[in-house]
Amino acid sequence: MRPLPKLTPENEFFWTAGADGTLRFQYCGSCDRYLHPPGVVCSGCGGTPEVREVSGRATVVGVTVNYQPWLPDMEVPYVIGLVAIEEDPLVRLTTLIMDAEPDDVVIGLPVSVRFEQHKDVWLPVFAPTGEPVIEAAEYPESAPAPVRSMPTVEKFESKVAITGVGLSEVGRRLGRDPMGLAVDACRAAVADAGLAMDDIDGLSTYPGGAAKDGGHSEGGIYPLADALGIAPTWFCGTGETPGQSGAVVNAMLAVASGLCRHVLCFRTVWETTSIAWGNRQNTGVGGGSRISGEMEWRLPYGAMSAGNWIALMASHYFHRYGATREQLGWIPVTERAGAAHNPVAIYQEPMTIDDYLDARMITTPFGLFDCDVPCDGSTALVVSAVDCAYDGPHRPVLVEAVGTQMRERMSWDQGTLLHEPMVDGPSAHLWSRTDLKPSDVDVALLYDGFSFNALSWLEGLGFCGKGEGASFVEGGSRIARDGEIPLNPHGGQLSAGRLHGYGFLHEAVTQLRGHGGGRQVDGAEVVVVSTGGGHPGGAFLFVRG
Structure with missing residues (x-):
């Protein structure tokens, strides 16, 4: 039932690397940077990248504990992590964090790769190295492209x-x-x-x-x-x-x-x-089918929902700025107050911040509301x-x-x-x-x-x-x-x-x-x-x- 990636000439080196226990990424020597997901050319210089071995060491930069039972072969809760590889922190993997209590997986946790074999695919997952959490780590961000000016005066x-x-x-x-x-x-x-x-x-x-x-x-x-x-x-x-x-x-x-x-x-x-009526929420996922494109980098790890993906960023935001769930909860609580005056709203009954905090967790830091x-x-x-x-x-x-x-x-x-x-x-x-x-x-x-x-x-x-x-x-x-x-x-x-x-x-x-x-x-x-x-x-x- 686990959705697995479809192997292609472009991605096979990555998904089969676990056969010899070595993590590999594309690398562009001209730009001196690693590339992921793999592509046919380097997006920086247009050159042809090579495949290079890496150490398999990484740092957790985002984490969510998933409580939603998405897949029958994955028992909840399980920890989805976003890890930055040691060789290039701008290259990150959505993955599973193994052999750790959920509360112990935090931003800055050093981890190293191991592999889970599923048929002809070796999924790289990560586990703590036992080293101390890096408390004051800096996490680089790629600079966005400049805002383009209006091409004409007339709008x-x-x-x-x-x-x-x-x-x-x-x-x-x-x-x-x-x-x-x-x-x-x-x-x-x-x-x-x-x-x-x-x-x-x-x-x-x-x-x-x-x-x-x-x-x-x-x-x-x-x-x-x-x-x-x-x-x-x-x-x-x-x-x-x-x-x-x-x-x-x-x-x-x-x-x-x-x-x-x-x-x-x-x-x-x-x-x-x-x-x-029995239609599948994720057409083509599970049941022995293979996935390709962007979803292949998340769904094999049980990161089935945008909630999981966005929660990884929310966890980093909380860590970086000291935000709390109670602060975030004022968005749904305030919106519920407005819904009371909307006759077509699904939920119109009042909700307090305590109601919000008491609701069941879906994927940390997100609860039901x-x-x-x-x-x-x-x-x-x-x-x-x-x-x-x-x-x-x-x-x-x-x-x-x-x-x-x-x-x-x-x-x-x-x-x-x-x-x-x-x-x-x-x-x-x-x-x-x-x-x-x-x-x-x-x-x-x-x-x-x-x-x-x-x-x-x-x-x-x-x-x-x-x-x-x-x-x-x-x-x-x-x-x-x-x-x-x-x-x-x-x-x-x-x-x-x-x-x-x-x-x-x-x-x-x-x-x-x-x-x-x-x-x-x-x-x-x-x-x-x-x-x-x-x-x-x-x-x-x-x-x-």
Whole structure:
């Protein structure tokens, strides 16, 4: 049942190195650096790397104790570590830490490699060397690429507006076909914009039809177009975009270019029903299948969830800055207070910080309430040309700026240790495309697949300094609806449900129209939205039309 990597000419040297007990990595002599994961060329100089033996010694730089029973052959709890190799601390492995009590595995622990054989694969795992913990170690970070300046004075954002939003029924295990949810949301969004289906000349979605079996899609563009009777001029459905809402950026570009006038964007999730109907959460994992690509470097170690991967960074953040779980807990506690005023939120009952701390652990430092809530639901919005945006029944929402730049490696374990990856790039790019500043923002709708995601976005977007996020949210007053920067007043994904980023877009329009009811932020005129992070992220700045 253990998912194992598919052996290829590029990776076989790594996954079979345990046959003689020696860890090996690619090395570029021209750059004098080790490379991982292996590739066909050196990303620094374009040269051909060689394979070199290393000592097998490393240092733990991130750790999480996993309590979730992901795989039947791995008894919980088990310790997942992120280790930096002695020869080059920028090269790291997600792995298992063996022969140690979970509480004894800490940042700075010296470890050495050993190998577990599974069929024709030798998994490198690590165990303590018995040497003292390195208390004051320095952990290097790769410098991000510079923020690119705007290539033209004219912004495409000024040519588009959000004119309509729609939301289907939202709930746990609704037992409905996801296409029905998508149709409901799309019809509602088109009607909300004061349009007819014949007015829609574009369709855009994330991630497309291939993700349906895992509960992450309704089936994609083609069946949705057929269900709605739409013949679009342009359409796009893909997963490789700046965050889940990259599909909305694609729609804006299509409208700004003059290709379309009104693009319908939609996103459907139905995880809870999909699982109840017997679909696999991780299609192609386990059951004797082999995995390739980025997942091969994590799944064999039982690091099956983004919660595990992000927890490794959260542990390093806690170590570096002295943050605590109680401080982090104020994000879900404050969001729950907002969800009480959101009639479609999954969880609306009050929650205290003690409730948060008493909840069962999932993967340290994350407990149950640090994790977003899987649900069924679909969200849709209409992106229109700004010159017709005022023809509808509602005040339009204008687009001030987008943040889409990739400034760091697309990796969960080879990049930063200080925050969730793919947060700083979109954040810095967003502010480079506007004269507005973080102090001008009235509402922050920040992605919270896990509580630490939102903390990373708060810092990345400049609402507080690096390493100050935990103290910034402590007590909840600064992120409350009437606080310094209201955070996810609708409950976010931690309480309202995992609509996978699009719930934040819906809430942005709701707030800027002043339709938030008991959760409405007074005088909301500027709203920042982030989606994703890690894989990858994107950001928007919306203003009241």
